[in-house]
Amino acid sequence: MKSGLRLLIRFACTFIAIAYSGLAPATYTVIPFDYPGSTITTGFGINARLQVAGGADQVGFIYDFVHKTFSVLPPGPSGLLAGPIGLNDLGISVGTLADTSSGNIVTGFVFNGSSYTLLDHGSGTEGRGINNAGFITGFTDSGEDSTTAWLYDPRPNTIIDVTVPGPIKVLQGINSAGDMVGSVRGAPPDEIFPGSVLGAYGFVRTLSGSITFFRINGRSTRARGINDLGQVVGSFDDVDGISKGFITTAPSGGGYVNVAIPASEYLVAPGYAVFSNGINNAGFISGLLTDASGTTVRGFVAAKANYGGLWWNAGESGWGINVTHQGDSIFATWFTYDATGKEWWLSMTANKTASDPDTYSGQLIQTHGPAFSAVPFDPSQVTRTVVGNGTLTFTDANNGSFAYSVTTTSSTQGEAVTQQVKAITRQSFGALPTCSFSIQADPTATTNYTDLWWASPAQSEAGWGINLTHQGTNIFATWFTYDTDGTPLWLSATLAQGAVQNFTGALIQTAGPAFSSVPFDPNQVTRTNVGTATLTFADGNSGTFDYTARGVTQHKAIIRQLFNPPAGTVCF
Numbered sequence: 001m002k003s004g005l006r007l008l009i010r011f012a013c014t015f016i017a018i019a020y021s022g023l024a025p026a027t028y029t030v031i032p033f034d035y036p037g038s039t040i041t042t043g044f045g046i047n048a049r050l051q052v053a054g055g056a057d058q059v060g061f062i063y064d065f066v067h068k069t070f071s072v073l074p075p076g077p078s079g080l081l082a083g084p085i086g087l088n089d090l091g092i093s094v095g096t097l098a099d100t101s102s103g104n105i106v107t108g109f110v111f112n113g114s115s116y117t118l119l120d121h122g123s124g125t126e127g128r129g130i131n132n133a134g135f136i137t138g139f140t141d142s143g144e145d146s147t148t149a150w151l152y153d154p155r156p157n158t159i160i161d162v163t164v165p166g167p168i169k170v171l172q173g174i175n176s177a178g179d180m181v182g183s184v185r186g187a188p189p190d191e192i193f194p195g196s197v198l199g200a201y202g203f204v205r206t207l208s209g210s211i212t213f214f215r216i217n218g219r220s221t222r223a224r225g226i227n228d229l230g231q232v233v234g235s236f237d238d239v240d241g242i243s244k245g246f247i248t249t250a251p252s253g254g255g256y257v258n259v260a261i262p263a264s265e266y267l268v269a270p271g272y273a274v275f276s277n278g279i280n281n282a283g284f285i286s287g288l289l290t291d292a293s294g295t296t297v298r299g300f301v302a303a304k305a306n307y308g309g310l311w312w313n314a315g316e317s318g319w320g321i322n323v324t325h326q327g328d329s330i331f332a333t334w335f336t337y338d339a340t341g342k343e344w345w346l347s348m349t350a351n352k353t354a355s356d357p358d359t360y361s362g363q364l365i366q367t368h369g370p371a372f373s374a375v376p377f378d379p380s381q382v383t384r385t386v387v388g389n390g391t392l393t394f395t396d397a398n399n400g401s402f403a404y405s406v407t408t409t410s411s412t413q414g415e416a417v418t419q420q421v422k423a424i425t426r427q428s429f430g431a432l433p434t435c436s437f438s439i440q441a442d443p444t445a446t447t448n449y450t451d452l453w454w455a456s457p458a459q460s461e462a463g464w465g466i467n468l469t470h471q472g473t474n475i476f477a478t479w480f481t482y483d484t485d486g487t488p489l490w491l492s493a494t495l496a497q498g499a500v501q502n503f504t505g506a507l508i509q510t511a512g513p514a515f516s517s518v519p520f521d522p523n524q525v526t527r528t529n530v531g532t533a534t535l536t537f538a539d540g541n542s543g544t545f546d547y548t549a550r551g552v553t554q555h556k557a558i559i560r561q562l563f564n565p566p567a568g569t570v571c572f
Contacts, residue, residue: 027355028245029305029397030269031434032289032298033063035070043299044095045087045129045173045225045278046286048442050572052278053084053093054288054299058100060084062093065284065301065434066572076116080106086129086136086172087278094119094127094136108138121150121159128172129180129225137162137171137180149182164203164211166192171205173225173232173278178207179250181223181232193256202234204250214251214259225278225285226250229439233267233276233285244268245276245287245302264356267302276302282438282570303436305358305397308569309450310427310469310476318512318525321402321424322467322478323392324452326563327437328352330360330392331452333467333480334402335490336515339410341524343510345480345490346406348390357395364388364406367488369463372481373552377455382463398426406515418516430472433571441568443560446540447501448571449475456542456557465561466545468535470571473497475535479507479547491549493533501538507531507549540570 035041035056042054043063050065060073060082073082076097084093092112096105108119108127119127124141136152149162149171162171166184173181185200186192192201193213201213202223215221216236223234230250235243245267251257267274272289279285285302307330312320319336330350338344350362369382388406395401403421410416426432433448443451450470455461464481475495483489492510495503512525530550537543545556562568 027265027305027358028267028285028302029434030267030274030289030300030302031065032269032300033065033068034298035059035061039295040297041299042288042297043277043286043301044085044288045093046280046284046301047087047091048089048280048282048445049091050280050284050301051087051091052286052299052301053087053095055083060095062087062091063299073111076109077118082109082111082116084111086127086174088130088132088134090132092130092134094130094138096126105141110136119152119159122148127152128170128182129174131174131176131178133176135174135178137174137182139169139171139182151180162205163209164205166190166201170222170224173223175226175230176228179226179230180205180207181226181234181250183222183224183234184213196256199237201256202232202236204232204252210252210254212251212254212257214257216246216248216259216261218258221246222275224276224287227279227281227283229281231279231283233279233287235273235275235287238266243273243275245274245285247276247279247285262355269300272298274300281440282442283436284434301434303434305394306435306437306569307358307392307394307397307400307426308435308571309432310467310478311400311402311424312427313422313424313520315522316422316520317522318510319515319520320427320478321392322452322469324467324561324569325435325437326569327439327567329563330362331561331563332362332390332392333452333465333478334364334390334404335478335480335492337510337512339408339514339516341511341514343488343490344515345488346387347480350390350392353391357393357400359391359393361389361391364390364404367463367482368486369482371484371486372464372489372549373484373554375554377461377464379459379462400424408516416516420516420518427469427476428471429476430474432471435569435571437567437569439567441562441566441570443541443568443570444539446570446572449535449537449540449543450571451569452561453543453545453558454561456559458559458561461556466558475503477533477535479533491530495533495535501543502534502536504532504534507533507547 038056052063061070076082080097084095086094108125110117122140129137134154139147149169166186168185171182199220202221221236225233276287289298308325324331348362350360390404454465469476495505531548534546
């Protein structure tokens with residue numbers, strides 16, 4: 001029998017020596033968390049509410065990533081220490097019960113938030129994963145280089161052995177379809193399958209019993225989590241001997257599959273080896289990090305880099321770019337000024353053209369339409385003209401550049417082409433949310449409203465919209481619409497939270513140096529209060545926009561704009 005917390009770490013990092021990673025995160029943003037006062041904090045399963053099952057020395061907990069709080073599990077039967085590993089969307093956790101003095105694992109458990117149910121399938125039983133239907137995965141460790149994988153079926157209330165070739169098996173993740181993932185280790189003459197070699201293989205096992213073994217880039221691999229979209233996470237030993245995290249679509253078809261993943265898609269963190277253990281349907285990943293000595297272990301939550309939000313050049317305050325990032329597409333609205341100093345906005349639908357660094361390019365569009373005061377707003381009157389090209393390049397989650405070429409025409413100067421490259425950074429005025437794209441997004445439950453919003457129902461007033469950047473208790477809103485003569489008009493507002501889902505502030509009209517100015521002098525920017533704005537949200541996907549601007553008062557129902565519903569980006 002192995003000691004509790006150390007055993008959990010051993011099976012999270014099974015079969016390799018802990019090593020040091022000096023690489024910086026590229027595609028994913030990794031956010032560590034630490035239990036107060038502990039140098040060892042683990043992270044395992046993650047659910048839809050961004051709760052993570054984990055533990056520290058003599059403590060098992062559920063970590064709330066949104067609120068950054070820990071809820072400690074009470075002692076198990078006979079005072080045993082509960083170490084949660086799996087966690088479903090209902091908040092039900094599974095894991096191990098260990099002796100507090102020796103640390104030896106006694107048996108597995110299910111905890112429903114108030115009481116424990118034991119999982120007993122022999123000495124050393126460990127609960128590892130649980131889906132929303134109550135199916136539970138796990139294994140029993142005999143302590144003699146042999147484990148037995150099992151599945152608990154709630155319908156007959158029975159634990160049944162799961163046949164997986166090989167002597168040492170870890171069965172962990174399970175999704176709603178009953179697909180399970182884990183890892184197995186073997187060495188000649190104990191072949192896992194004909195031709196298998198020394199080391200660990202990840203596997204995907206369907207509920208019907210079909211097993212597909214796989215490795216990432218041909219290296220020893222440990223699969224640990226699977227979501228309902230068939231995305232699998234885990235870790236593998238890279239060629240440098242350092243563990244990296246991975247995410248891939250579940251291999252299928254039986255037999256063995258080599259999964260090729262480029263280095264730009266690895267999950268890495270500076271100074272740590274990475275072990276991914278869980279993934280939810282929104283694509284958030286949980287796991288643990290270890291330093292070179294193995295004496296410091298940290299839990300983490302990670303999400304694929306999302307560049308949604310407000311960007312600016314801090315030395316050129318007065319203009320900015322709102323970025324709505326969904327999958328491999330970005331919709332950007334550039335808020336700036338024309339040659340006369342009047343507010344002017346251009347939009348761009350930019351598709352991903354390169355990785356490492358992430359690069360998005362598209363055409364810059366100038367739009368004219370019905371005045372902001374028009375009732376009704378007729379989207380058929382909106383016209384769009386290509387005036388140039390733009391490219392957004394991101395070196396990390398908070399820094400990048402905006403390169404553009406814009407052609408303008410005037411009666412006095414004729415046609416002019418402006419080409420510039422601007423360094424941009426994410427604008428921060430409060431606690432930055434963590435955002436993630438999912439092909440089955442459910443934004444209704446989130447209370448962070450960062451996104452591009454437009455009139456409800458969708459398409460009913462296509463041509464105007466409002467960008468919301470929500471940080472802490474404030475929202476910075478930029479409303480792109482049209483002046484009384486149909487030319488582009490944008491107004492901004494800093495909205496402070498009043499009631500729980502209500503935000504109010506002044507509407508500001510801004511004038512400043514032309515977009516082509518070199519240098520752009522922020523001292524020439526002027527701001528005029530032209531009214532008030534109030535946003536009220538019924539849930540995370542619907543609300544109202546009430547405003548008085550230049551003496552005109554209107555009420556608009558609004559929803560998030562999704563490029564390819566139900567896919568979308570949600571922030572927490």
